[in-house]
Amino acid sequence: MKFEGTDTYVATEDLMVAVNAAITLERPLLVKGEPGTGKTILAHEIAKSLGTPIIEWHVKSTTKAQQGLYEYDAVSRLRDSQLGDERVHDIGNYIRRGKMWDAFTADQRPVLLIDEIDKADIEFPNDLLLELDRMEFYVYETGEKIVAEQRPIVIITSNNEKELPDAFLRRCFFHYISFPDTDTMIEIIEVHYPGIQKALVHEALNAFFQLRDVPGVKKKPSTSELLDWIKLLMSEDIPPEALKSDNRKNLIPPLYGALIKNEQDVHLFERLAFLNRREEQ
Numbered sequence: 001m002k003f004e005g006t007d008t009y010v011a012t013e014d015l016m017v018a019v020n021a022a023i024t025l026e027r028p029l030l031v032k033g034e035p036g037t038g039k040t041i042l043a044h045e046i047a048k049s050l051g052t053p054i055i056e057w058h059v060k061s062t063t064k065a066q067q068g069l070y071e072y073d074a075v076s077r078l079r080d081s082q083l084g085d086e087r088v089h090d091i092g093n094y095i096r097r098g099k100m101w102d103a104f105t106a107d108q109r110p111v112l113l114i115d116e117i118d119k120a121d122i123e124f125p126n127d128l129l130l131e132l133d134r135m136e137f138y139v140y141e142t143g144e145k146i147v148a149e150q151r152p153i154v155i156i157t158s159n160n161e162k163e164l165p166d167a168f169l170r171r172c173f174f175h176y177i178s179f180p181d182t183d184t185m186i187e188i189i190e191v192h193y194p195g196i197q198k199a200l201v202h203e204a205l206n207a208f209f210q211l212r213d214v215p216g217v218k219k220k221p222s223t224s225e226l227l228d229w230i231k232l233l234m235s236e237d238i239p240p241e242a243l244k245s246d247n248r249k250n251l252i253p254p255l256y257g258a259l260i261k262n263e264q265d266v267h268l269f270e271r272l273a274f275l276n277r278r279e280e281q
Contacts (some may be wrong), residue, residue: 001050001109001153009038009045010180010187018175019046025173028114028132028154033177035159036222042177043113043155052153054111057099063120065127068100069137069146091141100131104148112152118161125168133171180223182209192227193234203243204230207253211260216268221259229258 003019005011011019019042022029031039047054057068073094080088087093103112117125131137135148156172158164180188182205189201208229212220221229232255233243243253252260252269260266 001052003046003049006045006049008191009041010184010191011042011045012184015042015175015177018173022173023153026151027171027173028156030156030158030164030169030172030174031177032158032160032174034179034220034222036224037177037179038223039157039177040113040115043111043115043157046153046155047111050111050153052108052110053106054113055099055103055106055152056113056115058115059117059120059124061119061121063124065120065124066098068098068114068128069131070098070101070139071096072141095139095141100128100137101146103152104135104146106149106152109150110152112154114154114156116159117156118158118164122162122165126165129167129171185223185226188223189227189230193230196230196234197240199240200230200233200238200243203240204233207243208259211253211269214268214272218264218268219261221261225259225261229255232258 001023003011003016003023005016019029031042033039043056044054072091073096077088077091077094099112103110132154135151136146138145185205186201189196204226208221208226211217232238236255238254252266256266256269260269
């Protein structure tokens with residue numbers, strides 16, 4: 001099994017090397033990078049490229065590691081016992097399989113996405129060490145041992161909201177998705193919008209990277225936001241000339257709501273535009 005990218009996902013050479021190294025080593029691939037750089041979609045594209053199913057576990061702040069294995073619904077069993085339900089005699093009726101259980105017992109080797117692992121409690125990664133290492137776990141209520149029939153391809157994403165434990169990091173192959181440079185971004189845009197005007201791409205990228213380079217920006221626009229913005233530019237038939245900094249009345253480009261996502265940054269650009277106008281007078 002070798003990942004070589006797909007028609008709809010531009011994978012850099014070092015990213016392909018990282019994915020294939022993790023598959024060869026049978027280690028989880030820990031992927032970090034700015035929000036919007038394609039970390040989550042990477043797992044989908046790996047599954048698409050290799051022709052395997054994908055199982056997604058989206059982590060939240062309240063998620064516990066045990067939920068990825070299984071959950072025992074004691075409340076339902078108590079209710080059924082009070083109602084005299086025959087199901088109560090088989091405790092297996094109250095065991096809910098988690099995403100890792102599904103991945104371990106899948107008929108075909110799947111891609112298991114553990115998305116945004118850093119959102120959970122700091123102990124969350126440590127609680128999965130044994131299961132990710134040995135690819136097995138016990139269901140204590142039934143005495144059953146679940147062993148992976150084949151090791152899933154595990155992709156773990158993180159937005160760096162929390163530091164991950166060293167013991168967890170040792171068990172992963174790590175890759176940081178750098179923000180795309182201009183050439184890579186042109187490839188990405190062409191994949192999503194084949195045949196787009198080169199002049200529009202050129203001016204849009206100039207305006208986009210100007211926004212990202214302004215000192216003090218709280219939230220820099222991401223790749224996904226750039227793609228949304230370009231879609232709007234094409235939909236509204238905005239000419240490339242309107243995006244040139246010399247032709248704009250201020251530093252904020254048209255339809256900026258797709259790129260700038262908080263009022264602090266809007267006020268920042270408004271102040272900079274005001275200062276620029278004063279200097280020109």
